[in-house]
Amino acid sequence: MFNDLILTLQDANTQWVLFGTILLGVASGVLGSFALLRKQSLIGDAMAHAALPGICLAFLLYGTKSIGWFLVGAALSGLLATYFIQVIINHSRIKEDTAIGLVLSVFFGFGIVLLTKIAQSENGNQSGLDDFIFGQAASLVGNDVRVISGVAVVLLIVTWLLFKELKLFTFDRQFAQGIGLPTGLLNGLLMALIVSAVVIGLQAVGVILMAAMLITPAISARYWTDRLDRMVIVAGTIGALSGMLGTLLSSMANRLPTGPVIVLSATVIFLISLIFAPNRGLVSKGLKLYRIRKIVARETVLQTMYDLSEEASITNKKLLFSKEELLTRRKMAVRKLDSNLKRLEKEGYVQRKEDLWYLTESGGYEAHEIVLNNRLFEIYTMYEMKFASLQFATNDVWDYKHIGSSTLHELEQLMAVHERTPKLEPKYFGEGETLRKKKSSQRAEKRKKEVKSL
Amino acid sequence: MSYGTWIMLTGSLVGVSCGIIGCFLILRKMAMLADAISHTVLLGIVLAYLVSHSLEGIYMLVGAGIIGLLTAFLVQVLHSSGVQSDAAIGVVFTSLFAFGVILLSAFAGKVHLDVNHALMGEITFIPWNTLTIGGMDLGPSAVWMLGTVLIINLILIFLFYKEIKISSFDPAMATAIGIPVMFIHYLLMSMVSITTVASFDSVGAILVVAMLIVPGATAYLLTDKLLAMLIISAVIGVISAIGGYYAALVWNISISGSMASIAGLIFAATFILSPRYGLLSKLLARKSLITE
Numbered sequence: 001m002f003n004d005l006i007l008t009l010q011d012a013n014t015q016w017v018l019f020g021t022i023l024l025g026v027a028s029g030v031l032g033s034f035a036l037l038r039k040q041s042l043i044g045d046a047m048a049h050a051a052l053p054g055i056c057l058a059f060l061l062y063g064t065k066s067i068g069w070f071l072v073g074a075a076l077s078g079l080l081a082t083y084f085i086q087v088i089i090n091h092s093r094i095k096e097d098t099a100i101g102l103v104l105s106v107f108f109g110f111g112i113v114l115l116t117k118i119a120q121s122e123n124g125n126q127s128g129l130d131d132f133i134f135g136q137a138a139s140l141v142g143n144d145v146r147v148i149s150g151v152a153v154v155l156l157i158v159t160w161l162l163f164k165e166l167k168l169f170t171f172d173r174q175f176a177q178g179i180g181l182p183t184g185l186l187n188g189l190l191m192a193l194i195v196s197a198v199v200i201g202l203q204a205v206g207v208i209l210m211a212a213m214l215i216t217p218a219i220s221a222r223y224w225t226d227r228l229d230r231m232v233i234v235a236g237t238i239g240a241l242s243g244m245l246g247t248l249l250s251s252m253a254n255r256l257p258t259g260p261v262i263v264l265s266a267t268v269i270f271l272i273s274l275i276f277a278p279n280r281g282l283v284s285k286g287l288k289l290y291r292i293r294k295i296v297a298r299e300t301v302l303q304t305m306y307d308l309s310e311e312a313s314i315t316n317k318k319l320l321f322s323k324e325e326l327l328t329r330r331k332m333a334v335r336k337l338d339s340n341l342k343r344l345e346k347e348g349y350v351q352r353k354e355d356l357w358y359l360t361e362s363g364g365y366e367a368h369e370i371v372l373n374n375r376l377f378e379i380y381t382m383y384e385m386k387f388a389s390l391q392f393a394t395n396d397v398w399d400y401k402h403i404g405s406s407t408l409h410e411l412e413q414l415m416a417v418h419e420r421t422p423k424l425e426p427k428y429f430g431e432g433e434t435l436r437k438k439k440s441s442q443r444a445e446k447r448k449k450e451v452k453s454l
Numbered sequence: 455m456s457y458g459t460w461i462m463l464t465g466s467l468v469g470v471s472c473g474i475i476g477c478f479l480i481l482r483k484m485a486m487l488a489d490a491i492s493h494t495v496l497l498g499i500v501l502a503y504l505v506s507h508s509l510e511g512i513y514m515l516v517g518a519g520i521i522g523l524l525t526a527f528l529v530q531v532l533h534s535s536g537v538q539s540d541a542a543i544g545v546v547f548t549s550l551f552a553f554g555v556i557l558l559s560a561f562a563g564k565v566h567l568d569v570n571h572a573l574m575g576e577i578t579f580i581p582w583n584t585l586t587i588g589g590m591d592l593g594p595s596a597v598w599m600l601g602t603v604l605i606i607n608l609i610l611i612f613l614f615y616k617e618i619k620i621s622s623f624d625p626a627m628a629t630a631i632g633i634p635v636m637f638i639h640y641l642l643m644s645m646v647s648i649t650t651v652a653s654f655d656s657v658g659a660i661l662v663v664a665m666l667i668v669p670g671a672t673a674y675l676l677t678d679k680l681l682a683m684l685i686i687s688a689v690i691g692v693i694s695a696i697g698g699y700y701a702a703l704v705w706n707i708s709i710s711g712s713m714a715s716i717a718g719l720i721f722a723a724t725f726i727l728s729p730r731y732g733l734l735s736k737l738l739a740r741k742s743l744i745t746e
Contacts, residue, residue: 036538036541039538039540040540041538041540041541041544042486042540042543042544044544045489045544088725091725091733091736092675092725092731092733093674093675093731094480094671094674094675095480095483095485097483097484097485097486097540098480098483098485098667098670098671098674099671100485100486101485101486101488101489101663101666101667102485102664102667102668102671102718102721104489104663105489105661105663105664105667105668105714106664106668106714106715106717106718106721108664108714109661109664109710109711109712109713109714109715109717109718110711110714110715110718111711112708112710112711112714113707113708113711113712113715115708115711116707116708116711117705117707120706208493208548208551209548209551209552209555211544211548212544212545212548212549212552214544215541215544215545215548216544216545216548216549218541219537219538219541219544219545256556256559256560257555257556257559259552259555260551260552260553260555260556261552261556263548263549263552264549264552264553264556267545267548267549267552270545274532274535274537280536282535
């Protein structure tokens with residue numbers, strides 16, 4: 001295995017191909033990030049398909065296979081396709097996805113017409129043209145690689161120089177226009193950059209799979225960071241990595257075509273990012289969700305106990321509740337309730353008398369806090385517009401202790417109006433006896449203390 | 455029937471089935487999902503061949519149907535786990551397609567399928583590949599397959615017309631009144647898959663996309679009524695098929711490619727000349743506003 005790798009690496013041709021695919025991966029990863037953030041990933045797909053008639057026309061006009069002219073032809077027809085897509089979207093009621101699919105398929109169909117025409121012509125030496133459909137990285141020669149890497153380097157330099165402008169344009173086009181950036185020009189430039197990245201990739205990965213080179217590294221990078229500069233670097237690295245992996249794997253296993261292997265390597269990296277990336281990955285999201293569910297279940301049990309106690313205290317019943325009562329008040333899986341009660345018992349917040357459960361005094365404090373917090377939140381949602389100054393976002397954690405005292409006072413007043421103030425003070429919890437009994441026993445204790453002090 | 459008639463019949467059947475399904479795709483803004491499915495169907499065909507070792511139509515239909523649904527499902531899964539929809543489509547179809555190509559070249563010796571054929575189709579060979587039952591020659595098998603798929607599609611659309619219509623125009627309302635929107639979505643996706651695979655052999659992957667999207671988009675510029683749109687779209691599908699065939703005869707070029715090109719030309723003409731939504735009528739309307 002390792003020897004194979006060394007042997008493969010020593011092959012001069014493989015070195016060329018490797019160099020080409022890595023640079024291609026970097027360039028398409030970087031530019032793909034911009035396309036992705038502008039939600040235009042599939043335009044890259046359209047450009048790639050649309051390059052075919054351009055390549056064929058270049059061949060018909062020039063007469064022989066020449067990478068330079070192919071690139072020019074492909075770039076021109078790719079840009080023309082992008083222009084058509086924009087025109088169709090802007091001047092008719094056809095939506096973006098339809099416009100992309102339409103232009104893509106018609107251009108490609110026309111390309112196939114030209115391809116058959118070339119096949120019949122005198123100098124039908126079109127073997128090189130078929131390569132553009134599926135890509136034939138192994139057929140890259142020194143000259144091709146020089147062109148590819150030259151273009152890739154130019155693309156990277158242009159992106160680096162105009163990074164600030166492109167960034168602004170990508171995230172907030174209106175603002176960019178407002179401060180006087182030539183947005184029309186930038187749009188055209190970005191399209192031209194993407195077309196060039198597509199065009200240099202055609203020979204290596206082919207018309208159909210080129211879209212993956214733009215999309216997959218960029219979307220994988222999106223999982224690792226929220227900053228554009230880092231995303232661009234990560235996407236470039238992932239692109240390079242998949243280019244390298246794909247080239248090496250396919251040259252070691254003889255029959256595998258390079259383009260698809262590169263794409264599948266990128267897909268594997270994407271899956272790894274999707275599952276394992278910190279913060280955004282499925283695993284870390286799942287863990288977060290699990291933690292939140294645990295907290296919510298615990299709070300729900302405490303809150304239900306409190307609600308029931310509050311009601312019971314009005315009619316002066318004992319503050320003791322069966323599991324069935326808890327479940328009818330708030331539905332919950334029985335096993336979940338059991339485990340939460342057990343946990344709360346360990347924490348000292350609830351205790352049981354045979355089959356009945358009650359809040360201890362410390363449990364009373366905890367439950368009171370939770371109920372107060374949740375009821376204040378209820379009031380806030382009722383009067384959301386009134387408290388817009390809090391600037392509370394949907395995913396923020398609501399905690400009444402972080403709210404200013406005057407706002408809190410207002411909220412409390414409204415809570416009183418709606419009769420949602422938690423009425424049962426924590427000190428009245430204890431052994432689960434009725435409120436009257438607890439009060440009288442507390443009074444008795446107080447008297448005892450007074451007597452003692454006297 | 456003569457050789458040319460069979461080809462035109464095949465092309466027209468492709469045009470009608472794709473044209474009808476395409477209208478719904480356009481209205482539901484799922485044109486690119488259809489593009490994705492038309493690519494991944496390749497994987498379905500290769501897998502079906504590797505499992506069944508035959509190129510019988512029914513295995514292909516089943517394999518492609520499964521992979522088509524898988525494509526729609528994977529896109530849905532990625533989308534609901536936070537990937538933006540265009541990227542989700544892009545990632546899924548390119549990787550499945552790449553996998554298909556790799557399988558195809560790994561088993562290249564054994565599979566009687568070549569990629570160019572799959573992409574561009576070979577409608578020229580259709581009339582020779584005939585269906586014979588009990589020694590009787592019943593005409594090209596592709597025609598039978600396309601006909602069957604067309605009838606299945608028509609029956610499904612007829613049965614679920616109201617549901618498809620409501621969920622295409624107003625998914626929120628459809629959900630609210632209890633239409634199983636997800637079921638309709640996957641129903642349409644399986645219709646797209648089997649239509650794609652039936653058309654695949656004769657016209658190839660890319661032309662299927664052209665036939666799915668272009669006639670529907672053209673019809674969309676001509677009418678506001680769904681039924682009219684379906685009919686116009688089917689008619690345009692047929693016109694591009696027949697026109698494409700004659701153009702291919704005259705210039706001696708790929709039939710499928712020229713069908714796509716003719717469809718594109720019809721769209722371009724409509725885009726400029728359509729009485730209600732065309733460029734020209736819009737310009738005229740603007741001018742008359744200015745002179746007033």
